[in-house]
Amino acid sequence: MNNEQQIIAVARKTIATESEAIANLAALVDAEFAAAVDYIFNSQGRVIITGIGKSANIATKIVATLNSTGTPAIFMHAADAIHGDLGTILESDTVICISKSGNTPEIKVLVPLIKTRGNKLIAITANRDSFLGQKADYVLHAYVEKEACPNNLAPTTSTTAQLVIGDALAMALLDLRGFSSKDFARFHPGGSLGKKLYLRVSDLTSLNEKPQVHPDTDLKDVIVEISEKMLGVAAVIENDSIVGIITDGDLRRMLTKRDSLKGITAKDIMTKNPKKIDNDAMAVEAIKTMDTYGITQLLAEKNGTYMGVVHIHNLTKEGII
Incomplete structure (x- = not known):
């Protein structure tokens, strides 16, 4: 077996081992798990999560997930x-302690202090x-038969x-909190996920120029308007309402079809x-x-009433596409 084959084999075996272990966890979720969740849900305090070593790293991730989904949580290193x-x-906080063995020296010191x-x-x-x-009031069983490590x-x-x-x-x-997509957006206002849930078209049109011409506007002035507003488009407006659109693509196509540009107005080339x-509307729409x-x-x-233009560059800049 060459190096490439060996690497692939080890990686696949690792994934298979962990996948099997995760599948087995479902059977370990029981009434005690439900009782622990119910206690946290009905408590008035925060969730304090602690651990040592690699379990401490996992604790920080769980804290982040809880905070982002409506449950206030804080990480506290066991040491x-x-x-x-x-x-x-x-006094009102609930403590979650993470430890594979449950017998590390730090845990044996910490647990009685929490209980006291x-x-x-x-x-x-x-x-x-x-x-x-x-010693725990509730045990969430995270049993695994073996590590993926050989x-x-x-x-x-x-x-x-x-x-x-x-x-x-x-x-x-x-699920118990009925935490919705709107709630998620409130907790993630700066990220692309949040923006998809709260950013509206009006937030983007307000950032742009508002290119517009009248149906009788001369071709030269149409070109100037599109060029100056730098959005590659101009709305054709009559009585504040949109009656057509002219894009820079329309201008190029018009130039290839007409020998003379004299007398051409916006209404002659608009769509x-x-x-x-x-x-x-939401920006995702x-x-x-x-x-x-x-x-x-x-x-x-x-x-x-015409309000402006939303451009694909606006959406790209906001990181939602």
């Missing part, structure tokens, strides 16, 4: 906790019979299982009944329309 960071935990404070303790562990498993040492399958249990916990809470979008008709600009209107 730091026993050296002053226990002050992070408030009276906080509910939830364990994510592969070993129900461990020190952590025995020496069965490096945390691989076990950390993947912890992460999946954390995702299951977060999604169960999301009637152009594709339009409501200025209050503009993307769908552009994609459907193979165009790069859309004229926006509100109550029949």
Whole structure:
């Protein structure tokens, strides 16, 4: 077996091992899991998640997922906790402790301190019979038969299982909260995901010039308007309403068909009944329309009045396509 074949074989075996372990987790989700989720849902405090080593890395990811889906959460490193960071935990907080073995020295020191404070303790562990498993109020069982590591040492399958249990916990809470796409947008206002959920056409048209001409506007003035506004298009407007559109492509096609440009006005070359979008529509609707008709600009209107142009470059700049 050459290097390439060996690499592919090891990678596939790793994925298969972890995939099988994740599939087996479904059977471990039980009434105790549901009770833990219900307790967090009905509590007035935050979720404090702690761990040591690779489990601490998984804890930070679960914290991020919970925070982004409506459950306030804070990461507390297990080693730091026993050296002053226990002050992070408030009376109403729920503590989740992540540990594969449930028997590490730091966990054995930390767990009694948490219990003494009276906080509910939830364990994510592969070993129900461990020190952590025995002391926890709820155990979320993240058992794995073996690590993907050929020496069965490096945390691989076990950390993947912890992460999946954390995702299951977060999604169960999301469902109980009725957390909607609008809620998601409020928690992700700066990212492309959030923008897809809250950005409107009006947010984009307001950034652009507003190219427009009258049906009787002379060709030269049409060209000047399109050039100066730098959007490759001009709306043909009569009584504040859109009656047509002229693109730079229309101009090029017109030049190839006509020998004389004398006397040509906007109405002679405009496309009637152009594709339009409501200025209050979501920006993602503009993307769908552009994609459907193979165009790069859309004229926006509100109550029949021309409001401006949304260009595909606006959507690209915002990172939503």
